[in-house]
C-alpha cells in the first residue's frame with residue numbers, strides 16, 4: 001500500500017469531515033456520480049462520502065460518493081414540464097421580427113432569423 005492509503009483512509013470521517021477512502025478502496029455500495037450515470041441511475045441523496053487521491057499532475061483530487069441503494073432512475077418529467085420545455089424551445093426558434101418558427105435557434109447576437117438579418121424576409 002502506498003502512502004495515499006493511510007493518508008486518505010478515514011471511513012468514519014474523523015479527519016476529513018465525511019467518510020473518506022483512498023482511490024479504489026471505497027465500499028462497493030458507494031459509487032461516484034459518473035458510475036451511477038453509467039448504470040442509468042442518478043443520485044437522489046446527499047453525498048455519502050468521498051474518495052481522495054493524488055494525481056501526479058493535478059494534485060489532490062476528490063470524487064463524491066453516493067449510496068447506490070438511494071440512487072434511482074432520472075426523475076421523469078411531468079407532461080407540464082415537457083410542454084414548457086417544448087414551448088421554450090419553440091420560442092427560441094421563433095423570429096421576433098417576422099414571427100416565423102425556424103428549424104434553428106434564433107441567434108442571440110442577431111436577435112432575428114437569418115433572412116431578416118439579411119434583409120430578405122419579405123422575399124422569403
Ligand SMILES: [Zn+2]
Pocket residue numbers: 095096097098099100112113114115116117121
Ligand atoms: Zn425573421
